[in-house]
Amino acid sequence: MAARDQFDTLAPEFAVHINGSPLPNEAVADIVSIDVLDDVDAMSMFAITVPGWDSANMQVKWMDADLFREGNPVEIELGYRDNLKPVLSGEITGLEPDFPEARPPTLTVRGYDRRHRLMRERKTLSFTNLKDSDIAGKLAASAGLRPQVVDTKVTLPYVLQHNQTDLEFLLGRAQRIDYEVVVEDRSLLFRPRKIKDTAALTLRRDIELLEFRPRMTTMGQVQELNVRGWNPSDKKEIVGRAVAGNESTLMGGHVSGPSNVKKLFSHTASTKVTDPVHSQAEADQMAKQKFREIALGYIKAQGVCIGDPKLRPGTVVKIEGIGKRFSGLYYVCSTEHRFSRKKGYRTAFSAQRNAT
Known part of the structure; x- marks a missing residue:
């Protein structure tokens, strides 16, 4: 484990605070699993599962407790012994009791980060x-x-x-x-979006990185994108343009998706006219955004690593040990942090890259 000396990965731990106070010891001991799904373009969600039956008193457990009332604020930390970091702060929005046949009941406490208030x-x-x-x-x-x-x-x-x-x-x-x-x-x-940032952490194959499945495709890549609008005051067309080479970064690669299709195939271009445009500055801004979004879809990847609370959507991760073309920086789009008593702590993630 010398390669992972920042963590004692044999001792995964968690901490949950509800209403600003740590979970009581009885609840901590009852935790079956904790899931935190985090996404840069959607509400983040948590699920805490506990037993739903008190066999000593022959009655349901936790389902009527004030501890898990809707609206209660929740903070979740994950990590390893003496090294826990926050992964989500949100509010309880629902409870899901499960009474299966021939197995003890369970209770899943669900909630979202505070983006749910905007929904x-x-x-x-x-x-x-x-x-x-x-x-x-x-x-x-x-x-x-x-x-x-x-x-x-x-x-x-x-x-x-x-x-x-x-x-x-x-x-x-x-x-x-x-x-x-x-x-x-x-x-x-x-x-x-912080795709120009340096990597928040490095994941190496067969050390931190347990599974990784990148998929590169030139389909959908374009060497030029135009955003067109109309200025009613001077009755002139507004055209914003972005071309291969306008990528803000190559994320540790050498050839971007747009540059690759420009070299390999005939002229490829796209025009966006679905959204209203009021000025040249807005058209230029939109053209660059859409072009960078398309370029970022050049490589899409799914991975699983030893649990790491620093792996968060909106950050950049460095992947090593998978060859020259696919090693490098990836923009993390979503993560699932999962702690369970049986399997410990793992993090699944999706990521994108605009170059090889």
């Missing part, structure tokens, strides 16, 4: 002369979250939220400009 109501609202970052700040505050937004710089004359939840609307606005909508504890972060 409670469909709205129709209009915003005038605001930036997307300003809109994100307003919606965060209305949900009782602290806004932490990165300036999007482009002021928009008119934006309509049409019969959408706040989260659907914000995710749509974020995807137009290569941003993320993330909630950490009680703060909402509206920020650029």
Whole structure:
């Protein structure tokens, strides 16, 4: 285990706080499993499973306890002996008792991070002369979250939220400009995707990395993308353009997906006209975002590693030991942290890369 000296991986541990207090010892001893599903483009979810039957008193257990009431705030930490890190802060939203035949009952406590507060109501609202970052700040505050937004710089004359939840609307606005909508504890972060960052951790084949399945395809890759709109004030077309070479980073590779199809195949291009565009700056921003999104889909991968709480969506991980073409940096899209008494702590993840 010398290669993993930062962790004692033979001693996985967890900590759960509910209503700001640690779980009572009886509940800690009863934990069967903990699952935390984290996604950069959706609400993160947790599931805590405990026994549902007290055989000594011949009655249900935990199902009526105030400890697991809906709305209770929950903080979950995972890791190893003397090295636990937070993986989710959220609220209980539901309970799932299970009474199977010929087996003892169980109770699964489910909940989400506080992005669920942005999913409670469909709205129709209009915003005038605001930036997307300003809109994100307003919606965060209305949900009782602290806004932490990165300036999007482009002021928009008119934006309509049409019969959408706040989260659907914000995710749509974020995807137009290569941003993320993330909630950490009680703060909402509206920020650029961090695919240019250095790796948060390194996973090596047969050491930390237990399974890895990348899939590279040139299908869907384009060497040029245009976003077209119309300026009614001067009656002129607006065209935003992005081409191979506009990728912000090659993520440790040498040839991007768009550059590869440019070299290998005949001219490939795409035009996006489904979304309204109000200015040249907005068209340029959208063209670069969509182009980078397409490029990032060049390699899609699924993996499983020894549990590591630092592996989070929105971060970059370095994969080593799988050859020159597929080793390198990957942008993590989603993770599933799972602790169980039988199997210990494992992390499954999905990731993407734009070059080989």
